[in-house]
Amino acid sequence: ETGVTQSPTHLIKTRGQQVTLRCSSQSGHNTVSWYQQALGQGPQFIFQYYREEENGRGNFPPRFSGLQFPNYSSELNVNALELDDSALYLCASSPRLGADTQYFGPGTRLTVL
């Protein structure tokens, strides 16, 4: 059973650019959540996808958007990058909505210059 994987590992972008981060959920998991973890902070919930639909969103602007595909993999897109978007972006999957816990991937480190 493979765990949650994310790509790329690291990414450097400049202000105003757009970025796409990818996540493959753990086998058998249909729910994916995305988190942003700034340096020295705990992860902050961005949004969750369940069966290809957004199932709730944290306090993030619309330039943060996502997709989930039929195989339950997911993408996080961020438009018009700002310096404060520099962070570790974590993807977590769970076997169903309302599952007891979420299993995290290794994250993508995004640096915005």
Added chain:
Amino acid sequence: EDKVVQSPLSLVVHEGDTVTLNCSYEVTNFRSLLWYKQEKKAPTFLFMLTSSGIEKKSGRLSSILDKKELFSILNITATQTGDSAIYLCAVQVAGGGADGLTFGKGTHLIIQP
């Protein structure tokens, strides 16, 4: 707004010491409290607590929840250098909508040989 506060934010102890990490929370519709260990990137699951007063134990780690006073503690006995990590506390709420976790800032634990 849901809130999770961890203390201390950082802690340096010597190998063999016992440590207690604290987590207090204020959330609507509490469902569960989770502890994660974050060494490099991916937070790894330690415990999930839903019932007050029932200790969860795994080797040298144990945790307990007090739903009346709205806090949890994570104990690590006979610490080892491999216990050095950031320990994250998160709360999950019940009801409809997303299963997004609300995290505290974490406790950065350093175990010195």
